[in-house]
Amino acid sequence: MKEQHINPTHAAAHDHLDDHGHDNHADHGSMKSYAIGFLLSVVLTAIPFWLVMGNIFDNSGTTAMVVVGFAAVQIVVHMIYFLHMNTKSEGGWNMLALIFTTVIVVITLAGSIWVMYHLNQNMMPGMTHDAPHHGHQGHQMHEGP
Numbered sequence: 415m416k417e418q419h420i421n422p423t424h425a426a427a428h429d430h431l432d433d434h435g436h437d438n439h440a441d442h443g444s445m446k447s448y449a450i451g452f453l454l455s456v457v458l459t460a461i462p463f464w465l466v467m468g469n470i471f472d473n474s475g476t477t478a479m480v481v482v483g484f485a486a487v488q489i490v491v492h493m494i495y496f497l498h499m500n501t502k503s504e505g506g507w508n509m510l511a512l513i514f515t516t517v518i519v520v521i522t523l524a525g526s527i528w529v530m531y532h533l534n535q536n537m538m539p540g541m542t543h544d545a546p547h548h549g550h551q552g553h554q555m556h557e558g559p
Contacts, residue, residue, distance in 0.1 A: 442498065443495065443496075443498055448495065448496070450495060451491060451494070451495025451496055454488075454491045454495070455488060455492065458487055458488040459488070461484060462480070462481040462484045462485070465477055465480060465481065466481065493512070499512065
């Protein structure tokens with residue numbers, strides 16, 4: 415057998431393997447964590463697709479809320495398994511930025527929906543679904559006397 419001579423400088427340069435020059439950062443994940451994230455993403459996509467295509471719920475509002483719930487869970491899965499976000503990454507600044515972004519998005523969406531609802535109520539009061547119908551029977555026109 416031939417004995418190999420390993421240059422110590424070369425060996426020391428390659429000992430870090432997964433270091434990538436980062437200090438005190440979250441790990442980059444393993445093949446197992448990526449596989450788990452991928453499988454969860456597929457399942458969290460397939461179930462809402464089945465719910466919508468199979469017309470499982472009678473009420474479309476219920477279907478929409480369930481699909482939005484699955485979407486929120488999928489966002490969390492992506493952040494954990496693919497973006498490697500946790501409370502320790504970047505000294506907690508990633509989580510603080512996420513919370514701030516979430517608050518801004520919720521305020522913007524809630525404010526927009528509130529404004530649009532009230533504009534609809536105030537600009538078109540007779541066109542809402544909950545307005546009382548005063549003697550109108552369909553769209554029949556009344557002819558003269």
